[in-house]
Amino acid sequence: MTTDRRAGDVADLVERARGGEPRAVARLISLVEDRSPQLREVSAALTPLVGRAHLVGITGSPGVGKSTSTSALVTALRAQGRRVGVLAVDPTSPFSGGALLGDRVRMQDHALDEGVYIRSMASRGHLGGLSATAPQALRVLDAAGCDVVLVETVGVGQSEVEIAGLADTTLVLLAPGMGDGIQAAKAGILEIGDVFVVNKADREGAQATRRELRSVVAMTDRVDGAWKPPILLTTATTGDGVDDVVTAITDHHDHLERSGELTRRRLARVRREIEALALAEVSSRFAHLSGDARLDTLSERVLAGETDPFAAADRLVEHL
């Protein structure tokens, strides 16, 4: 009986979320994020509804204006009548309440807009944290009828690469004078960008950064050979140049669809997601092993020099 009632609740919530009810969307994301008992039910209910939204990852070093740019993009997308979801993910810190609150404040412009869903999400633990939870939240926003979902990393990412893995299109933000080309190359973000944006274009050095970026991007080997990542200038605080970013994002989506790359990217994403969920399950089984296969016992033996980490890992896997 209880299960039936819950199933009814979830189906009802999904129906209301599809109808555009913000509280239903929020509740579904909470069920996903809190790993509630209904999580699997929610996931199953969303399955036939997802795959329509264009997922856009927004990444860049601290200080480039990610939050402001996200907000400006929301404004521009809303002006086109598109429904927009925003997922702000902080994968690094479990202590991120304050920082996320800061971002929420910056997003207040959109708080009363019924066509916008905004959600902050802190990472829960390490393994499977971001890679297991964020995709579920994105599925909720997708199923709820968002045309575009912006995924913003808050802070220095658990890795920009991981965020890129969540998105169809990855927007890499830079700012003038944030470090030379070598530093940017180090960050490993040049390879993952589908659209590059030099924000704070009203500052000195914006054109130089764009030129430098152009020469580095031109040298990057890309699997998706046909797409040439544009490098745009914006001033997110005034909105200057943001419409061009929206156009570039839309162009990239069209390109992905035409080339078949959209399906390839999404297959790779689902594959990673399934694997992350399976490994999270295995990891929780490891935590419950007993006797000489207890992780604590094995760790003490390695530290005492009685065994080595590989032999200890073998013991764990054997006892699964």
Place this chain on the structure above:
Amino acid sequence: MTTDRRAGDVADLVERARGGEPRAVARLISLVEDRSPQLREVSAALTPLVGRAHLVGITGSPGVGKSTSTSALVTALRAQGRRVGVLAVDPTSPFSGGALLGDRVRMQDHALDEGVYIRSMASRGHLGGLSATAPQALRVLDAAGCDVVLVETVGVGQSEVEIAGLADTTLVLLAPGMGDGIQAAKAGILEIGDVFVVNKADREGAQATRRELRSVVAMTDRVDGAWKPPILLTTATTGDGVDDVVTAITDHHDHLERSGELTRRRLARVRREIEALALAEVSSRFAHLSGDARLDTLSERVLAGETDPFAAADRLVEHL
């Protein structure tokens, strides 16, 4: 016979590495990094020799001067007669050859010093990459008799937190004007720092950054309550202030030993390492499943809306 010969080779290599032969150290790290068939043998041979080195993680945003600071620390530690290992890890990019080369160039001062081992390491794949390979390389440097091993992240880290997990002591580098306190808090690095260094102290704003940092650090809850992280000023290019950093690192090590925290940190580290190795093994088993438990097949079914990621993950785990 082959196994015996190999075992002999490994034992011989380990002996020569302990004797301070740089080529033997380099060869052992390569065996570890390339996941050679002898990897387990190497790991077993190192087991009784490790645990003496003080592992110091060095982290910070791009542009704060990590490489220069690492080099200056090597100079200061060598002046005290200590043997030093340096592991420069790039966890984000598989395309990092150039960036790593850049760092090697900066470390050239120490290339001919027999008391210094320098090694760059790019991450190999995602799961278990950094967390499985870097600890093995650190064990080699430890077993080879390094008194201190500096672990430097190259680029925006896969997460500063992960590097902190590899080290006994974590050094967080900042620079004047790299962003306000909120940005630093976002990066999640304030919670993990044992020693904070404001580098480029000759630039404007260094004292202000230090003051701001001091007030934020003072608010941070720390499990390791007794240690108050010092906030130091350096100019790594001239070496100014670097001796104080060495003193702070040494003080922190003494504190860790006295408080029993060193053992706790190392136990937690070994635990994560064992788990990462075990999960990497499980992951490779997932990749070899066949029939309807093939990851590709499951991914296609999820994308087609026929099943959901959780049900697909269950299928994987069932077939282990």
